[in-house]
Amino acid sequence: MARIKTDKNISRKDVIVTKAASLFREKGFKAASMRDLAEAVGVEAASLYNHIKSKTELLHELCFSVANRFLQKIDEVEAEKIPAIEKIEKLLRFHINEMIHHYEEVYVSDREWKHLADPYLSNFQNQRRIYRKRFAAIIESGIRNHEVKKIDAPTAVLIMLHAISGIESWHRSTQKISAAELEENMVTILVGGLTQ
Amino acid sequence: MARIKTDKNISRKDVIVTKAASLFREKGFKAASMRDLAEAVGVEAASLYNHIKSKTELLHELCFSVANRFLQKIDEVEAEKIPAIEKIEKLLRFHINEMIHHYEEVYVSDREWKHLADPYLSNFQNQRRIYRKRFAAIIESGIRNHEVKKIDAPTAVLIMLHAISGIESWHRSTQKISAAELEENMVTILVGGLTQ
DNA sequence: ATAAATCGCTAACGCGTGTTAGCCAAAAAA
DNA sequence: TTTTTTGGCTAACACGCGTTAGCGATTTAT
Numbered sequence: 548m549a550r551i552k553t554d555k556n557i558s559r560k561d562v563i564v565t566k567a568a569s570l571f572r573e574k575g576f577k578a579a580s581m582r583d584l585a586e587a588v589g590v591e592a593a594s595l596y597n598h599i600k601s602k603t604e605l606l607h608e609l610c611f612s613v614a615n616r617f618l619q620k621i622d623e624v625e626a627e628k629i630p631a632i633e634k635i636e637k638l639l640r641f642h643i644n645e646m647i648h649h650y651e652e653v654y655v656s657d658r659e660w661k662h663l664a665d666p667y668l669s670n671f672q673n674q675r676r677i678y679r680k681r682f683a684a685i686i687e688s689g690i691r692n693h694e695v696k697k698i699d700a701p702t703a704v705l706i707m708l709h710a711i712s713g714i715e716s717w718h719r720s721t722q723k724i725s726a727a728e729l730e731e732n733m734v735t736i737l738v739g740g741l742t743q
Numbered sequence: 744m745a746r747i748k749t750d751k752n753i754s755r756k757d758v759i760v761t762k763a764a765s766l767f768r769e770k771g772f773k774a775a776s777m778r779d780l781a782e783a784v785g786v787e788a789a790s791l792y793n794h795i796k797s798k799t800e801l802l803h804e805l806c807f808s809v810a811n812r813f814l815q816k817i818d819e820v821e822a823e824k825i826p827a828i829e830k831i832e833k834l835l836r837f838h839i840n841e842m843i844h845h846y847e848e849v850y851v852s853d854r855e856w857k858h859l860a861d862p863y864l865s866n867f868q869n870q871r872r873i874y875r876k877r878f879a880a881i882i883e884s885g886i887r888n889h890e891v892k893k894i895d896a897p898t899a900v901l902i903m904l905h906a907i908s909g910i911e912s913w914h915r916s917t918q919k920i921s922a923a924e925l926e927e928n929m930v931t932i933l934v935g936g937l938t939q
Numbered sequence: 940a941t942a943a944a945t946c947g948c949t950a951a952c953g954c955g956t957g958t959t960a961g962c963c964a965a966a967a968a969a
Numbered sequence: 970t971t972t973t974t975t976g977g978c979t980a981a982c983a984c985g986c987g988t989t990a991g992c993g994a995t996t997t998a999t
Contacts, residue, residue, distance in 0.1 A: 549947080550947070550995085575858070582986085593949080594946070594947055594948070602987065701916070703932060706933070709906050710901075716901045717898070732895045733902060735892075736898070740931075741935075788958090789959080790978070792957095793977075
């Protein structure tokens with residue numbers, strides 16, 4: 548009998564969720580089996596159900612914990628009294644750092660949310676839509692103030708969010724530049740693309 | 744008995760491959776079943792096997808037909824005697840148009856190649872790696888000629904390719920700007936981000 | 940020390956999967 | 970018109986999936 552190891556303040560469920568993120572990222576949600584996950588955790592598949600309700604629950608937890616972090620950040624940024632372009636840069640840097648430091652979770656939330664079931668699915672899609680609208684609104688205010696050049700704001704959002712998800716390639720590449728360099732390069736190119 | 748309808752020069756296999764692209768895009772490769780595909784084609788699942796070898800073969804065909812189009816294009820662009828920045832813009836516009844007009848195929852090739860099996864998998868990954876290096880080399884030559892600002896070329900490639908895959912969101916959005924506007928906005932932002 | 944809760948295990952379930960075998964009608968070739 | 974090929978069909982296969990039941994050992998609470 549091989550109990551799941553836990554440190555203080557890390558529940559066995561947390562261990563499972565974390566391993567699930569890694570597995571879902573690697574294989575995709577559908578292709579990752581509970582038996583795979585069990586093996587990664589060091590336990591039999593049935594034992595997982597002492598800690599979780601279902602496979603889908605794992606996906607909920609991952610998707611919404613990520614979504615909540617982003618919503619909280621945009622609340623914070625919107626409230627600040629700084630130029631729009633600085634708000635954009637702050638959000639951008641936040642996204643980049645989330646993708647660098649919470650890679651697996653963020654990636655899974657980004658790519659695998661399709662496999663959520665209603666009502667979680669509609670809920671997640673809504674949150675996403677609203678987030679993008681709020682982001683676009685910041686860009687639009689930047690355009691009105693002539694901080695940002697005249698472009699279609701939703702398209703700009705789409706470019707930025709997807710560009711950031713490209714950090715996936717950075718993670719998997721063998722000859723990585725440093726995280727700090729990556730951040731600076733991305734900000735240079737993306738903020739540069741909006742201004743000037 | 745409901746035969747698969749075909750026009751001239753479109754084989755029954757082509758019909759299946761096209762429907763497969765649509766289905767794989769919508770549900771993901773693993774989650775899309777052969778019975779789903781059969782229904783979309785208007786036939787029983789077993790009947791599909793009169794035209795194809797396996798489910799994975801469908802993925803091969805999609806992935807490599809897309810990859811070949813991109814490789815052919817970069818061959819063509821590299822051979823031209825024009826400034827690097829114009830080469831970059833040409834590739835960019837090609838990517839954008841591919842994503843606009845062959846959405847399902849390109850999307851599937853981009854997101855579902857993980858489910859290829861060796862030797863196709865390694866093959867595909869190699870082609871991808873080489874393509875990106877060639878793209879980065881063009882950017883680097885642009886930097887040497889001072890057409891492009893000093894940035895990490897692989898990072899620039901990563902941003903551009905992933906930004907383009909964001910056209911997925913455009914396809915699914917209800918209030919679309921026109922394809923032409925989308926293209927111009929993307930080029931403005933991305934080329935603008937490299938130059939300035 | 941005793942009781943209760945926690946957390947592993949094995950066995951098994953029902954179901955959906957990709958795929959094959961074998962048959963027969965329609966279409967194409969002779 | 971006859972023969973051959975094509976392309977449907979039904980039935981079935983072996984397998985992997987998520988999940989549950991029920992048991993016993995270890996840990997925690999009393």
